[in-house]
Amino acid sequence: MNDISVTPAKEAAVAAVMASPAYQTALATLAAQHDRTVADIVTLTEIAAPPFAEATRASAYLEMLRAHGLAEVEQDDAGNVMGLRRGTGGGPLVVVAAHLDTVFPAGTDVSVRREGTKLFAPGVGDDSRSLAVLLAYIRALDAAAIRTHSDILFVGDVGEEGLGDLRGMRYLFGTGRYKDRIAAFITVDSPDMDAVAVGGIGSKRYRVTFHGPGGHSFGAFGLVNPMVAMAQTVLELSRTTVPADPKTTYCASVVGGGTSVNSIPNDVWLEVDLRSKVPFQLDRLEKRFLRIVDDAVQAENHARSVREGPVTAEPVLIGNRPAGATDPASEVVRYATDAIAAHGFAPHLSFSSTDANIAMSLGIPAVKIGSGGTGGRGHSLEEWIDVAAEPSVRGMAAGLTAVLAIAGMEPA
Amino acid sequence: MNDISVTPAKEAAVAAVMASPAYQTALATLAAQHDRTVADIVTLTEIAAPPFAEATRASAYLEMLRAHGLAEVEQDDAGNVMGLRRGTGGGPLVVVAAHLDTVFPAGTDVSVRREGTKLFAPGVGDDSRSLAVLLAYIRALDAAAIRTHSDILFVGDVGEEGLGDLRGMRYLFGTGRYKDRIAAFITVDSPDMDAVAVGGIGSKRYRVTFHGPGGHSFGAFGLVNPMVAMAQTVLELSRTTVPADPKTTYCASVVGGGTSVNSIPNDVWLEVDLRSKVPFQLDRLEKRFLRIVDDAVQAENHARSVREGPVTAEPVLIGNRPAGATDPASEVVRYATDAIAAHGFAPHLSFSSTDANIAMSLGIPAVKIGSGGTGGRGHSLEEWIDVAAEPSVRGMAAGLTAVLAIAGMEPA
Numbered sequence: 001m002n003d004i005s006v007t008p009a010k011e012a013a014v015a016a017v018m019a020s021p022a023y024q025t026a027l028a029t030l031a032a033q034h035d036r037t038v039a040d041i042v043t044l045t046e047i048a049a050p051p052f053a054e055a056t057r058a059s060a061y062l063e064m065l066r067a068h069g070l071a072e073v074e075q076d077d078a079g080n081v082m083g084l085r086r087g088t089g090g091g092p093l094v095v096v097a098a099h100l101d102t103v104f105p106a107g108t109d110v111s112v113r114r115e116g117t118k119l120f121a122p123g124v125g126d127d128s129r130s131l132a133v134l135l136a137y138i139r140a141l142d143a144a145a146i147r148t149h150s151d152i153l154f155v156g157d158v159g160e161e162g163l164g165d166l167r168g169m170r171y172l173f174g175t176g177r178y179k180d181r182i183a184a185f186i187t188v189d190s191p192d193m194d195a196v197a198v199g200g201i202g203s204k205r206y207r208v209t210f211h212g213p214g215g216h217s218f219g220a221f222g223l224v225n226p227m228v229a230m231a232q233t234v235l236e237l238s239r240t241t242v243p244a245d246p247k248t249t250y251c252a253s254v255v256g257g258g259t260s261v262n263s264i265p266n267d268v269w270l271e272v273d274l275r276s277k278v279p280f281q282l283d284r285l286e287k288r289f290l291r292i293v294d295d296a297v298q299a300e301n302h303a304r305s306v307r308e309g310p311v312t313a314e315p316v317l318i319g320n321r322p323a324g325a326t327d328p329a330s331e332v333v334r335y336a337t338d339a340i341a342a343h344g345f346a347p348h349l350s351f352s353s354t355d356a357n358i359a360m361s362l363g364i365p366a367v368k369i370g371s372g373g374t375g376g377r378g379h380s381l382e383e384w385i386d387v388a389a390e391p392s393v394r395g396m397a398a399g400l401t402a403v404l405a406i407a408g409m410e411p412a
Numbered sequence: 413m414n415d416i417s418v419t420p421a422k423e424a425a426v427a428a429v430m431a432s433p434a435y436q437t438a439l440a441t442l443a444a445q446h447d448r449t450v451a452d453i454v455t456l457t458e459i460a461a462p463p464f465a466e467a468t469r470a471s472a473y474l475e476m477l478r479a480h481g482l483a484e485v486e487q488d489d490a491g492n493v494m495g496l497r498r499g500t501g502g503g504p505l506v507v508v509a510a511h512l513d514t515v516f517p518a519g520t521d522v523s524v525r526r527e528g529t530k531l532f533a534p535g536v537g538d539d540s541r542s543l544a545v546l547l548a549y550i551r552a553l554d555a556a557a558i559r560t561h562s563d564i565l566f567v568g569d570v571g572e573e574g575l576g577d578l579r580g581m582r583y584l585f586g587t588g589r590y591k592d593r594i595a596a597f598i599t600v601d602s603p604d605m606d607a608v609a610v611g612g613i614g615s616k617r618y619r620v621t622f623h624g625p626g627g628h629s630f631g632a633f634g635l636v637n638p639m640v641a642m643a644q645t646v647l648e649l650s651r652t653t654v655p656a657d658p659k660t661t662y663c664a665s666v667v668g669g670g671t672s673v674n675s676i677p678n679d680v681w682l683e684v685d686l687r688s689k690v691p692f693q694l695d696r697l698e699k700r701f702l703r704i705v706d707d708a709v710q711a712e713n714h715a716r717s718v719r720e721g722p723v724t725a726e727p728v729l730i731g732n733r734p735a736g737a738t739d740p741a742s743e744v745v746r747y748a749t750d751a752i753a754a755h756g757f758a759p760h761l762s763f764s765s766t767d768a769n770i771a772m773s774l775g776i777p778a779v780k781i782g783s784g785g786t787g788g789r790g791h792s793l794e795e796w797i798d799v800a801a802e803p804s805v806r807g808m809a810a811g812l813t814a815v816l817a818i819a820g821m822e823p824a
Contacts, residue, residue, distance in 0.1 A: 163673055201630060207673075213789075221663070228646060247633075251630075253676070255667050260517070260665065273673050
């Protein structure tokens with residue numbers, strides 16, 4: 001791993017939170033209501049939320065936020081749902097978010113299978129669990145009658161995954177009515193408590209459509225085939241060496257096209273994801289990818305006949321997430337890592353591509369923290385989480401402590 | 413070309429047909445009603461008939477057959493529509509068929525664009541034109557009051573293209589109520605009058621599903637990707653040398669799969685079409701293809717990490733058309749080539765993969781003839797036909813003469 005180990009700063013703010021009787025009440029509430037939190041995870045996971053089709057889950061979550069007594073509960077024009085827990089006015093606005101969408105397309109079976117303390121379902125950890133954890137935070141704060149200096153805006157947002165291209169965050173920070181008031185941003189994303197993301201991975205996503213003349217599979221045999229140019233692109237990309245540090249990656253992710261089994265296809269398309277922690281490597285990889293596409297088209301046009309027309313390729317940039325970073329010395333990062341360490345975890349600073357990218361790219365202090373417990377196989381159909389009570393509650397307590405330190409806890 | 417040139421046999425039957433006053437009346441009817449035939453082509457082409465979704469066009473064609481006064485008009489359980497033009501009982505049953513289905517998926521724009529005498533639309537020549545030509549034959553026979561020895565069963569059939577795998581013909585010859593009575597089979601398929609298909613190309617179609625563990629595009633970078641095994645399969649197949657004679661071909665035709673742009677896919681599938689005029693070459697190509705799939709999976713499992721599981725491939729045979737041939741010396745072939753030559757065309761015997769494959773594989777004399785006029789770019793979105801009157805009518809007259817010679821024309 002190339003993430004940065006951190007030595008917790010032993011911040012007074014975190015110690016003060018954890019020393020308060022109110023914190024003990026909040027912690028006891030997280031533990032006492034853990035079964036309800038697990039039930040909420042199952043409920044939310046089983047409401048499918050494919051990219052660009054988060055509306056049903058958003059409506060359900062809006063009602064949950066309302067039932068939790070937040071103020072100004074609303075849905076914005078991007079589809080984000082949110083509500084305010086008012087502070088005493090002593091601090092600027094803090095946003096605590098989890099994302100509504102999953103990577104899984106419509107039709108994916110999202111029913112939850114339980115084995116002991118393990119829950120299996122697409123999207124269960126990324127990020128359905130976090131949505132339920134935000135509700136657990138609110139109940140714990142209310143049970144302990146905790147007041148904060150800052151207003152806290154709890155958000156269930158759209159468009160975090162894939163082609164959503166962070167549109168929920170772009171709207172919140174660029175257009176929505178809170179856009180100029182957000183002073184700190186915390187996204188709760190996936191279970192792992194140790195990785196505190198302070199850097200946003202930059203990514204570029206392409207959809208390349210390979211076009212050709214098409215024709216009868218037998219009668220027109222020998223004509224150029226856009227499928228071959230697509231295949232050559234995938235294969236040459238898969239042979240590309242990228243640095244492990246700064247971590248840089250590529251993925252040939254989604255593919256489609258063709259007319260029928262007995263036709264040379266007219267069109268084949270391919271979606272590719274390119275990422276790097278640093279802009280220079282991302283630029284270098286992007287240039288190489290576009291050259292691979294061009295070379296693959298050239299090769300096919302010289303391998304088979306172009307008498308009915310050549311193969312062409314049209315790469316379209318469908319996603320462009322800015323890289324960004326939060327200063328490790330900022331309060332947001334210090335409070336988060338200290339709170340996490342104080343709960344027995346081993347925090348390290350990491351880079352990832354999350355809702356925090358937008359805040360980071362705007363220079364607003366932002367971190368990604370975990371929702372607690374454990375989990376694995378995110379973005380695969382075998383995704384799972386473990387909801388065993390002790391590590392789950394301890395993780396939630398760590399996250400809530402970080403939020404309280406950042407938002408400023410009023411003395412009892 | 414490796415098709416066989418033929419010297420017309422100057423059959424008495426063809427000469428007798430063409431010398432009759434009734435033939436002159438039929439020919440004049442084809443010419444006089446050509447505009448109606450063109451209108452029927454447009455009407456039928458604009459009723460979408462994707463594979464396995466021919467029902468709407470089938471219903472329309474059933475009504476057209478009924479309106480043309482055929483007897484026992486019906487739809488069988490496979491979806492074929494048909495009607496009988498009764499003969500005098502002096503000959504066995506002759507089937508004249510055209511296929512209802514096109515290769516184009518639901519949602520393809522099938523509206524016809526006309527430029528002069530050219531009509532552009534997916535499926536216009538393959539095989540919508542032939543459906544209209546069968547109706548023109550019937551009107552011409554009726555206008556000339558022509559009687560035949562044989563009953564003629566006119567059929568608009570399903571499942572000729574792609575994954576339809578000739579299911580309409582399999583039903584007609586294997587299950588339907590005429591199955592043991594068919595003595596000769598003529599399919600009218602695509603415009604070209606010169607190529608008379610007397611051999612059925614054998615084909616095998618595979619759908620290969622490549623499965624892998626999937627995962628996050630960035631977090632799980634380095635895991636095996638089934639997309640790469642698919643790509644390697646396409647690429648290695650595209651490098652395979654196949655004989656030009658006996659003509660043997662392959663086509664990587666349709667592809668799909670993937671979860672989202674930021675996920676390593678769990679599943680990617682590929683459909684491939686393999687064909688040859690001779691079983692030996694088809695077997696050889698099939699074995700090579702399956703080896704390529706296996707090698708591609710092996711290579712991917714040694715190029716990236718299998719710690720979350722390997723890539724596997726599951727090839728499923730989704731189409732298997734038997735090769736077959738009609739003896740060039742048979743009456744069906746002699747009459748067809750003689751009728752075509754007598755109308756100013758230059759017939760040659762060819763191999764193709766059509767509805768006639770099933771009859772040929774059962775030893776029933778069968779030919780594929782053209783619908784008349786010219787056309788091109790079949791199976792592509794740029795498909796076109798030319799309906800200029802003279803060559804179109806001459807082509808239809810040739811086809812009708814072949815049918816009359818085969819079915820036995822009664823003297824006036």
